[in-house]
Amino acid sequence: MSKIKSALAAMPKPVKIALWVLLALLAYALPLLEPPFITTPGVDFGGVLFVVTMYMLVALGLNIVVGYAGLLDLGYVGFYAIGAYTVAILTSFHANWPLLLALPVAIVATTISGVLLGAPTLRVRGDYLAIVTLGFGEIIRLVAVNTEWLGERKGISNIARPPSIGGTEGVFEIPHLNWDSGVPLLDFNDSTKFLVFGVLDQIPYYWMGLTVVIVVLFADYLIKNSRVGRAWEATREDEDAAELMGVPTFRFKLLAFATGAFIGGLAGALYASRQNFINPDSFLLLFSILFLAAVVVGGQGNRWGVLVGAALVAYLPQRFREFDDFRVLVFGLALVVLAVLRPEGLFPPKRTVRAKQLEHELDELEEGTDSEGEEKARA
């Protein structure tokens, strides 16, 4: 594993970029390839993949709050719900806005709710914060259940879908692969219209979700490698020491909460748009737990880890649907096994490996040049 990593690190930049692009293309093409074993029997594969991207998005957002800033948030589904309900109200229930107009409003509303929740509650630490956020998630759901203006238990239907490109027929059609005969064949009877957001074909939603995930992933990288990311980490490690080193910890905790809420709201809004229908049961406490499970399973603090965690948490129960109710049991068992074997998650942030590598490189540079060497290695 580490050999592969160092081999990858040694590659020239264009090759690396090409590899990344290839990986992304593969991810985009996944529902078209319909590879055997991976596709989900009995459920629409594109739809499952869309849900996977939503979990990924949520996990990235929650990772900022839990993984980077170290704030245990058990009510993250509340932000998801606020994003979804804002879109639902603006595009169907009380107004008739197009999705692209409602989406930014939903994100802003969720971010503000994150600040409103955080401002009073971030003064408490650890377990207390977990309890307060747990309450928040439930309150949002109960408000939705009991408010006529929010559709009560009936929920809200006819939520706007994303605008299609090229009318109802799309610009062009992409055939899927068919593996029935053992070899992959192009199946022209089964094709996806580019880019039609309809009822039956879920693949365009997946593409939309995946695109948003990639953008958020990139943003996450940029923010993490900056003063903001360092302040979050320092606050997580030792809040008092951070404060005494000049980090306005409260402000940065609030920022982490708002950023997490931003991403959670975005995911909720996209989810509502695909689902076309939401009711309070879409935002049970269970989902907060699952989101957190995705982050913890993957390895909190590692953005690639939480992506894998999200993919597993969203995908495995769908893949093994034939087990019926047992799949939840199996899923629970898997989590317990994981907690025992890899308590820090599948992919904990591997900083020691990088640290060792760089130390080695520095030593080599030290021998050659005098003091300019490590400066260059840093740049």
Next chain:
Amino acid sequence: MPDAHILEVDQLTLRFGGLTALDNVSFDIKEGEILGLIGPNGAGKTTCFNAITGVYKPTSGTISFRGESLAGKKRFEITQSGIARTFQNIRLFPTMTALENVLVGADAQHSTGILSALFRLPKHRREEEAGHRRAMELLRFMGLHTKADELAANLSYGDQRRLEIARAMATNPKLICLDEPAAGFNPQEKRVLMDLIRKVRDQGFTVLLIEHDMRLVMGVTDRIVVLEFGKKIAEGTPAEIRDNPAVIAAYLGVEEEDAS
């Protein structure tokens, strides 16, 4: 101005319930000097530090830094205004690298927010570059530059102590408060540290030093303030302190022990 006071502690009193940790303590620190704060265990040295850096709010009395009262300032604001400290028990950010630890300190004088980080605005680039340059400079000064990418938790004890000083210096303070920086060092390491503290001062920092080891304190400080049971019992040059009967009594005990 040779006698410019950088920090003035005036009749500082701190009570925790019935316990008086600091009782009417007054002293000041001149710009560019190394002031030693000594006293037996529990004399209130660290409490005094905590009051200066904003961890405790004084019960009465004032602390002013460069002519400005520190009352009501938040801890991070005090740091940003130019007072940095280290901790008696090492409190680095263990899962961050040595370089990142120092960068957190350097960030105290920066203002990059989420937007300039996200869009890599010129401010982010400028501050990131300046911060890295300063951090590497300080790591080299402390002899830690080859360990820049080592996790702080993996550093040796002595390196962690030095890293704490580097992190404090990175906040670009006027006054740097060292809380027993030589704790756990052997005599040889203490001597090296003494030279280092002098070099820190020569770089233009004013140093407030808490230390147990009398020899270290006598060797490196310009002036010394002695606390005992929360009260200031003496103040003066190392030579004056050495011959002060009250100090000798505090450290060696009084008649009863002579008798035994």
